[in-house]
Structure formats: C-alpha cells, structure tokens
Amino acid sequence: MKNDNVIGVNDLTKSYGLTLAVDHISFDVKEGEVFGFLGPNGAGKTTTIRMMVGLTQPSSGTALVDGHDILKEPVEVKKTIGLVPETSNLYSELTALDNLIYQSELYGVPRKERKNQAIQLIEEFGLKEHQDKPFQKLSRGLKRRLTIAAALIHHPKILFLDEPTTGLDVMSARGLRKLILDSKKKGLTIFLTTHYIPEAESLCDRIAIIVKGKIRIIDTPENIKSQVKEVEILEVGLDRITEDLKKKLLFMEGIEKILIAENRIRFQTKSIDQVTPHIIKLIEEQGAKIQSINTLSPSLEDAFVTLTGLDSELMKID
Ligand SMILES: Nc1ncnc2c1ncn2[C@@H]1O[C@H](COP(=O)(O)OP(=O)(O)OP(=O)(O)O)[C@@H](O)[C@H]1O
Ligand SMILES: [Mg+2]
Incomplete structure (x- = not known):
C-alpha cells in the first residue's frame, strides 16, 4: 500500500x-x-x-x-x-x-x-x-x-x-x-x-x-x-448459574468486568493466575459444575468496551 x-x-x-x-x-x-x-x-x-x-x-x-x-x-x-x-x-x-x-x-x-x-x-x-x-x-x-x-x-x-x-x-x-x-x-x-x-x-x-x-x-x-493486552479473559462454562453465585462473583477482588451469556461467564481481569483458583473454589462451594474453562485474548469488542467505557450492546441497536 x-x-x-x-x-x-x-x-x-x-x-x-x-x-x-x-x-x-x-x-x-x-x-x-x-x-x-x-x-x-x-x-x-x-x-x-x-x-x-x-x-x-x-x-x-x-x-x-x-x-x-x-x-x-x-x-x-x-x-x-x-x-x-x-x-x-x-x-x-x-x-x-x-x-x-x-x-x-x-x-x-x-x-x-x-x-x-x-x-x-x-x-x-x-x-x-x-x-x-x-x-x-x-x-x-x-x-x-x-x-x-x-x-x-x-x-x-x-x-x-x-x-x-x-x-x-x-x-x-x-x-x-x-x-x-x-x-x-x-x-x-x-x-x-x-x-x-x-x-x-x-x-x-x-x-x-x-x-x-x-x-x-x-x-x-x-x-x-x-492496547488492552493487559486485560485477560477467563471464560468458564457451568451447568447452571444461580443468582447467588452471580452476586458472589461480582464482589470478588481482581475482577474488572463480568459478562454472562447463557451458561458461560466471561471474567475480565488483570491477574488471571491469581483469581482463577478463587473463582473455581467459589463455584464449587456453590454446588455448580464447571463444564469448560478457557483463557482468551481480548477481542476488538473487549477493547472497545474498555477504551470507550460504552456497553457493546449499544452498538447492536439499528
Ligand atoms: N440536520 C440535522 N439537524 C440537527 N441535528 C442533526 C442533524 N443531523 C444530525 N444531527 C445530530 O447530530 C448528531 C450526529 O448525527 P449523525 O447522523 O452524524 O450520527 P451517526 O453517527 O451517523 O448516527 P447513526 O448511527 O444513527 O447513523 C446527532 O445528535 C444528530 O441528532
Ligand atoms: Mg449515520
């Protein structure tokens, strides 16, 4: 070019x-x-x-x-x-x-x-x-x-x-x-x-x-x-997500943002190694079963949310 x-x-x-x-x-x-x-x-x-x-x-x-x-x-x-x-x-x-x-x-x-x-x-x-x-x-x-x-x-x-x-x-x-x-x-x-x-x-x-x-x-x-490389994403798939579990996860330290889609929870964090064991422990204590667990690098959507502070849902409305 x-x-x-x-x-x-x-x-x-x-x-x-x-x-x-x-x-x-x-x-x-x-x-x-x-x-x-x-x-x-x-x-x-x-x-x-x-x-x-x-x-x-x-x-x-x-x-x-x-x-x-x-x-x-x-x-x-x-x-x-x-x-x-x-x-x-x-x-x-x-x-x-x-x-x-x-x-x-x-x-x-x-x-x-x-x-x-x-x-x-x-x-x-x-x-x-x-x-x-x-x-x-x-x-x-x-x-x-x-x-x-x-x-x-x-x-x-x-x-x-x-x-x-x-x-x-x-x-x-x-x-x-x-x-x-x-x-x-x-x-x-x-x-x-x-x-x-x-x-x-x-x-x-x-x-x-x-x-x-x-x-x-x-x-x-x-x-x-x-630009948002320091943000890491942990995605956990569960058999069910109760309101109680949601509330407890929201108040966990080291979590920047939580996105829930169906039975998957995406955690945005800057200290993935430290928070992962705590997340797993909490989920087990609540009686839910972990079906999958993955780390992901941020998508452009994650970057957009972090950089603008806007909800990416806002971008989906025609
Ligand atoms: N002719 C106009 N008279 C008065 N306000 C206007 C006019 N055209 C645009 N605006 C205002 O200017 C702002 C920007 O509008 P614009 O149409 O450029 O946005 P956009 O990014 O193209 O939005 P969309 O995604 O809805 O097309 C809005 O607040 C809109 O209401
Ligand atoms: Mg327009």
Missing part, C-alpha cells in the same frame, strides 16, 4: 444549534486503504461524511479530499468521490441498468460509453439477471449492491459508504463485504461507517472510534486490541 494521504481532515467541527455533532476531529486516510468510522447511533459518522463530500458546510475546520479543499473546490471533490448514503439515491421506477446509465449521464460520462460501462458494472456486481427489474422490485441486498455500482460509474478514487450492511441479512451482508474488499484490491480507497464491531474488524485497515462527535482512538484493529 502506498503511503500518500488521499484524505486529510483537520479540526473539523459541525454544530446544529446546541448539538455538537462533530467535535474538532482530525485524521488522514491513506491511498488504497479501507478506513472505518466505528461508533454508536448519533456519534457523528454521517455528519462527517456529509461534510467531506460537500453536502453540508463545516462550522469550522478544513479537509482535503484528493488534494482538493472541500470548501474551495467542492466540484473537484465531487468528481473524485463516489457516495453511497444510508438511504439509496436511485430511482424506484427505473430498471437496474437504466439507473446506472442515468447516473453515468449525470456524472458526464460520454454518451457512447454509458451503456457499456453500465453493463460492465452490472456484470462485476453480479446483477445480470436483475438488470431489467425496476429498482423498487429488488431485494434490499441487491438495492445496496446497485447503489454501490452507481457510485462507481465515474471511476472515483475514493468511495464513501455510510453503513453499507445495516439492515441486510447475513448472506447479503457477507456478499457486500466481499465486494468492498474486491474494490479495495482494484485500488479504490474506501471510507466507511459502521456500528458493527466485527465488520470494522474484518474490513478496515484502520479504524477511528467515534463517540459523541469526538474521535477516541485511531489505529489498526490489531493495535487497538493490543
């Missing part, structure tokens, strides 16, 4: 009345990388995209997109980017193919090339058998696919994807993630937003975690996880 920055954001801020939607954020995006904005609802993800693509004016701060100032050269910026908003901007009555041809016209693709380009994208995106269906008749996953294809019609250098897989079924989401990675392989730089932690982890070269308009951390998923 080259090291040049194709996006440089400097102290960008947006307020709506008293709401500070985006609060003095700065970051760079390198050419050819997938850069993710990970954050809960209302964090300021969409507002940031809207400022970078010229759909809304920043209250203060600047940004360069492919070398063009978003305030001084908005037209140049629009030529170099493709945008896939949360809600599709395509026409319900037009067919898949006609939507692409129409987009190519809007973007000034020469008349002779429009149909060929549209057909090529239809094929690349696996939409051939759907090309003559009106947009409104397509499934959600196919609609999203076509909207991405449309955003690429003018061969932009940077693609902005706002929550590309939100609301899609598992298979469509998986297909779309593959498409995103294929586009990256072809050299596209991708900026995406998501509130789904595993998605950020599997797609992004680097992630910015954004909460209440502020960037908390920017790094690779690996480095973010290693």
Whole structure:
C-alpha cells in the first residue's frame, strides 16, 4: 500500500444549534486503504461524511479530499468521490441498468460509453439477471449492491459508504463485504461507517472510534486490541448459574468486568493466575459444575468496551 494521504481532515467541527455533532476531529486516510468510522447511533459518522463530500458546510475546520479543499473546490471533490448514503439515491421506477446509465449521464460520462460501462458494472456486481427489474422490485441486498455500482460509474478514487450492511441479512451482508474488499484490491480507497464491531474488524485497515462527535482512538484493529493486552479473559462454562453465585462473583477482588451469556461467564481481569483458583473454589462451594474453562485474548469488542467505557450492546441497536 502506498503511503500518500488521499484524505486529510483537520479540526473539523459541525454544530446544529446546541448539538455538537462533530467535535474538532482530525485524521488522514491513506491511498488504497479501507478506513472505518466505528461508533454508536448519533456519534457523528454521517455528519462527517456529509461534510467531506460537500453536502453540508463545516462550522469550522478544513479537509482535503484528493488534494482538493472541500470548501474551495467542492466540484473537484465531487468528481473524485463516489457516495453511497444510508438511504439509496436511485430511482424506484427505473430498471437496474437504466439507473446506472442515468447516473453515468449525470456524472458526464460520454454518451457512447454509458451503456457499456453500465453493463460492465452490472456484470462485476453480479446483477445480470436483475438488470431489467425496476429498482423498487429488488431485494434490499441487491438495492445496496446497485447503489454501490452507481457510485462507481465515474471511476472515483475514493468511495464513501455510510453503513453499507445495516439492515441486510447475513448472506447479503457477507456478499457486500466481499465486494468492498474486491474494490479495495482494484485500488479504490474506501471510507466507511459502521456500528458493527466485527465488520470494522474484518474490513478496515484502520479504524477511528467515534463517540459523541469526538474521535477516541485511531489505529489498526490489531493495535487497538493490543492496547488492552493487559486485560485477560477467563471464560468458564457451568451447568447452571444461580443468582447467588452471580452476586458472589461480582464482589470478588481482581475482577474488572463480568459478562454472562447463557451458561458461560466471561471474567475480565488483570491477574488471571491469581483469581482463577478463587473463582473455581467459589463455584464449587456453590454446588455448580464447571463444564469448560478457557483463557482468551481480548477481542476488538473487549477493547472497545474498555477504551470507550460504552456497553457493546449499544452498538447492536439499528
Ligand atoms: N440536520 C440535522 N439537524 C440537527 N441535528 C442533526 C442533524 N443531523 C444530525 N444531527 C445530530 O447530530 C448528531 C450526529 O448525527 P449523525 O447522523 O452524524 O450520527 P451517526 O453517527 O451517523 O448516527 P447513526 O448511527 O444513527 O447513523 C446527532 O445528535 C444528530 O441528532
Ligand atoms: Mg449515520
């Protein structure tokens, strides 16, 4: 991957009345990388995209997109980017193919090339058998696919994807993630937003975690996880978990956090060797049977919880 920055954001801020939607954020995006904005609802993800693509004016701060100032050269910026908003901007009555041809016209693709380009994208995106269906008749996953294809019609250098897989079924989401990675392989730089932690982890070269308009951390998923390396996780599977046992475990020393899922308990601790024998003893005293016991290294989700203090459940709400 080259090291040049194709996006440089400097102290960008947006307020709506008293709401500070985006609060003095700065970051760079390198050419050819997938850069993710990970954050809960209302964090300021969409507002940031809207400022970078010229759909809304920043209250203060600047940004360069492919070398063009978003305030001084908005037209140049629009030529170099493709945008896939949360809600599709395509026409319900037009067919898949006609939507692409129409987009190519809007973007000034020469008349002779429009149909060929549209057909090529239809094929690349696996939409051939759907090309003559009106947009409104397509499934959600196919609609999203076509909207991405449309955003690429003018061969932009940077693609902005706002929550590309939100609301899609598992298979469509998986297909779309593959498409995103294929586009990256072809050299596209991708900026995406998501509130789904595993998605950020599997797609992004680097992630910015954004909460209440502020960037908390920017790094690779690996480095973010290693920031909480000192946290160790012990996972114990039991035949049953009584309320009494839960209460006693919660008050044990050396335990930072407890997560209970069905009959498994995950303990976050910084002194796994010391606390493990105490946990086992307590469980046995309570008459429960241990069915499995494992140590795990922290996931990106564990790191997210530790670094932001937010409940990761918050990220699962659409
Ligand atoms: N046009 C607007 N007028 C007033 N407030 C707005 C406007 N757009 C966004 N906001 C507010 O700015 C904040 C950030 O919103 P934004 O849509 O950028 O968040 P988000 O991270 O994209 O959230 P989501 O995950 O729900 O899409 C929220 O508090 C929101 O209510
Ligand atoms: Mg949004």
